[in-house]
Amino acid sequence: MNTTAVLMQDAVDKALTDLLTPKRRQKAELGAWYQTLWPVLDDLGLPGLLLAENSGGSGVSLQEAFGVIETLGRFALPCPLAETIMANKLLADNGLGSTAHTFTLAPARPGDTLRLRLAADGAYLNGVARAIPWAQQVDAIVFTALTEQQPVIGLIESVGSENIIRPGKNLAAEPHAAIRFDDFFINRAAIAEIKDITLVWRCGAMLRAAQISGALSAALALTVGYTSERRQFGRPLAKFQAIQQQLAAFAAEATAASTAARRAFPLIGSNHEHADFAIAAAKIYAGRAASQGAAIAHQAHGAIGFTEEYSLQRLTRRLWAWREEFGNESWWAEKLGQKIAAHGADALWPTLCADFNC
């Protein structure tokens, strides 16, 4: 890892350790995350992490930023910082400006398509996007939509309560809601043409892969710590082979997920012909490892890990929530499998060995 990335990660690590006291975490999780957490995150320059320095950002590359997003996952940060970091980058990359502070991304569920009708005076948005993380609590939404011509990326800064339907919570009790638009007016200045409708979807998927990687690492560390302390039958749980074998399996899956996510994360903007393979592989592995890791962590912890008070649940509930967002393993595997079959048996090996030069 280069020095910038290491220093940044250490700074974020320290800041979050100080920031997330039990009291603040509780307040944040009850909905007051903006007041309780955001000023410190802002001071660290995190929302603009991926913006160029001359735009007031930290000038960090995607590769360098991976470790920071992973850290947000490791701390189970209860606010839409990852989404905001990515939204700011997407807006800057596509020449769109915003004064909003907090953002989310849409769509987040497979098959949800927003459509934009271009008109003389602006554009009109139609469609439903389900289970958008934090939708009812953020200032703005960055979305992609189909038009009659090129797909677009766009910004909505004035989501009204009439657009928020089915407000609810994900498995980690984080807010999400479906957003619905019936000829919702959007200024031309708030949209930009893009090549690929899946842009935001891919970005969201890689955020989740990075966050899952961090949460897995924290869950593993928590479990190693717990089993090293907790004694039964005259010795720490960690001395039993049954426990050691399970934790080893956990570590292996978590390492693979992390390796894949780290490699794929910088490819979200890539035109490389095999970038999609990498992104799919990373999201698939993240889901697989999330499922297996959460199960082993809970099993090794026994009943205490199943309580609300003990900290494991804030990690595992996010693992369960995040693996579903922006396409679960099954969705991405189907797409990947179809592509592999279409390219033919003899193309698999060269694709697996593809170099990305980034």
Place this chain on the structure above:
Amino acid sequence: MQSMSFLANEPADLSAYAPLRRQIRQFLSAELARSGSAGWVGSWESFDRDFSRRLARQGWLGMAIPKRYGGHERGILERYVVLEELLAAGAPVAAHWIAERQTAPLLLRYGSEEQREFFLPGITRGEYCFAIGMSEPDAGSDLAGLRTRATRASGGWRIDGSKIWSTNAHRVEYMIVLCRTGQETQNRHAGLTQFLVDLKSPGIAINPIRNLAGEHHFNEVAFNNAFVPDNRVVGEVGDGWQQVMSELAFERSAPDRFLSTFRLLVELIRTLGPQPDRHAAIALGGLSARLWSIRLMSVQVAALLGQNESPNTEASLVKELGTTLEQEIPEIARLLTASADPDSALFDALLEYDILHTPSFSLRGGTREIIRGIIARGLGLR
């Protein structure tokens, strides 16, 4: 966590070796055509000295061996590219595999100058082949319990005891035999020494053990007062355990630990055709995602080895994931083609071979349970 250290490394860049890959692929196509079969079955367990020699003539054996010992002194990553191309193709590499991958690094690290000069050129030419003499009837996973003894004799040592599961001992020139040379003390790892044994020596009896597929790979090798000269001790007397540990790190990190059933996956894709049903597509995508990720880890381990690190935990992580994947591929292949008529002799042959051999993937080179124990140690649990 120390065991995760290789995550943070810059991904190793193999793009410079694209021309080398093309060359190897061309060579392998020609070799396959020459063999007259649709595909190699038996993967890297197939023993073919002539193939090994032809590979050597291309300069693709002994790549990590210094030039002064007859090697080609190319980098570890370049060598890794050659290895993975061979394994992905299922090429018959068994004859030179142990010599090139385990014995050569052992001699480079611990061997005497004379041993290096004697063996390494022959290994590079694909002419000196080796077997491993570690496991015994009473010492498998618990290798430190071994009882084969080497006693000092005039000018050398005499070996008594027996080794088991010695793959290809019946058709190679040499075996590296791990013997007890010291007294049995509290420290079971002390007093062990490795010897380079010429299998033509008197006092050595090699008996075949057929595996459940009816193949003769394994052997029991009985040593009865077999003489080994002093200059065939590897490194220092009593250093055997440390040598073995470092050999195993090398052995466990190679791409054969996840590519053993890759050919079957390729033929499965061919069999399913360009528009598989949803169920099959999901299975293919899942397997490919895991392959991609595990291969990435494997490349990173190779890079660490190239930096003279000892990535035992990392190598074990790869083996744990890789062998599980290898075993799942035949299972998925058989379930997905249950109601199809593959009409492919190659697919059928690969499926049969792989199903019969699946138990061995999580046994050889360290059982799954031992490998997980090594990972657990890396996590600080042991």
